[in-house]
Amino acid sequence: MCNLPADFPRYPSFDPGGQTLPPPVPGGPLLQVLVQPRYSLYLDSEQYGEFVVNAELSQFQGTPWPNTTSTSKWANRLIFSINLVEDDEPLVENTVAVNSTGNLFRFELSRLKPSLDPIQVVLYGAPEEGTPTWTATTSLFYLPDKTDGSITRIDNLHGGLWFRNAATNHQFTPFFPFGFYASYDGFLRTNDTAPIDHYSSLGLTAMTPLTTFADSAAVLTYISAHTPVRLMYDLREGYKNLSYVRANVLAARASPALFAYWTADEPDGWQDPFAAPEQARDLIRALDPYHPVAVTLNCADYYFGPYSAAADLLMADVYPIGINSTFSKWGTVCNATYGDCGCDRCEGVVGDVVTRLEDWARFERYLGRWPKTKLFNPQAFHGEDYWLRDPSTEETWVMIALAVNHGAKGSIAWVWPPSDVLAEAHGKMATVLTGEDVVGFIVGGDGPRRIEVDVPGTEVVDVACWVAGGKMLVSVVNGGYVPVEGGVEVPVPNATVIESTPWGSVQWKLEGGKLSVPLLPALATSMVILNLRG
DSSP: OTOOOOOTTTOOTTTOOOOOOOOOOOOOOOEEEEEEEEEEEETOEEEEEEEEEEEEEESSEEEEOOOOOOOOOTTTTTEEEEEEEETEHHHEEEEEETTEEEEEEEEEGSSSSSOSSSSEEEEEETTTTTSSSEEEEEEEEEOOOSSSSSEEBBTTTTTEEEEGGGGGOOOOOEEOEEEEEEOOTTTTTGGGGHHHHHHHHTTTOEESSSHHHHHHHHHHHHHHHHOOOOOEEGOOOGGGGHHHHHHHHHHHHTTTTTTEEEEEEEEHHHHHOHHHHHHHHHHHHHOOOTOOOEEEEEEESSHHHHHHOOOOOOEOOOTTOOOOSSSSSTBOOOOOOOOSSTOOOOSTTTTTHHHHHHHHHHHHHHHTTOOOOEEEEEOOOOOTTOOOOOOOOHHHHHHHHHHTTEEEEEEEEEESSOOOOHHHHHHHHHOOOOOTHHHHHHHHHHEEOOOOOOTTTTTOOEEEEEETTTTEEEEEOOOHHHHHOOOOOOOOTTTTEEEEEEOOOOOOEEETTTEESOOBBBBOOOOOOOOOOO
């Protein structure tokens, strides 16, 4: 796995290759300009679209911004236009401040022609002096509206998913997929609807059934017709066979529960051809441009760039609980060049989730990419001589909360059915994170933004916040196995009152622009909603 050999004595200094390294820095500051449509797709029933423009100073990508002594209103602003590639017709002409991100610019969708093919767009930009120049490209879908099936689109500003079908009155609603990969044997194969009803009753909102319509049409149709559970369709067994992909997409695309397709499962670990996930994605988009495509990666960093390129949704397999992180069942050490210990380059702690997601974000900056939407695949199992035990309830909640704090927009655990304890744990958290009070923050809010907390003697307290509608959601996690004593203070200077505590039992006090608690229990997870001044 991940090109790591098992024969340590034979290969004492083996380099597995595939590392994602920072590019040479040509001198700076560099201005990197990126553009994306606000949403991954628009419909011809909508009047306006938006572009998001980032003009950020970077250590790794871009062109040096010229020194200027100008005092005009255009000083330190990029003057740009966003044009259709087809006829060079400008959709947007405006300016953006240097070193700013998340800038929104509206345009009329009537200037586009509805099509099932992506529309190519280019941004041209320059300072007021006219040189140097910047170019950035992207594409968008402007699709014919439809009333059958479902539609999922990605918010490229905040990264979350928005879903619509008949059950949402054909209105896009924020969607945080929270569920499990669901086994065929021992669950879906029985064609018994009672276990499916139980799954749904726990509050789980999503499922990746490990089966296809060819084998399980009745049960998949039942899920669509009788539960609110939404489906990520599994193509992993034959995603390199485009005839297989075609047949399955044609079978699944009209399902009102479908929210995404899943193609490559750990292609980095299996060293699949780089082109295979992209070929599958391109065919899926041609057959069904109304749904995104997911790819799961296993390795900490083995050709991250090529293997993640085909993902609209990038999913992280991080299974750290109960492993021996230093010595494998194969009789080798586990380090950056050797060994398979069940979780690549993990330490066997809940914080491995943070490391993986933050590494991915860093790699994307190296590569000069717009960030992919991330989903987290929590561990809900043990065995195979890698994992000696299941995660506890508290470890489960901590890993999911840490993933959300670091940008994950969904949680699909491996694998259902788990223990009754873990089924209940996931269901309890799903009910809150997908509930109306919280999902609007996590999917559509401004965030997550880090809040630095100074807790002497420990670095395991992790805090993030989201802002939406004059309110703030604050998520606090103690990733340590002992309580944090001596008090924890979280700065929230614009907060006026605690509106609610949707998750956790920590009793916070708001005073002097700070949330505080005298003791933060071991493996505590807490979410607080605050009203903001102004």
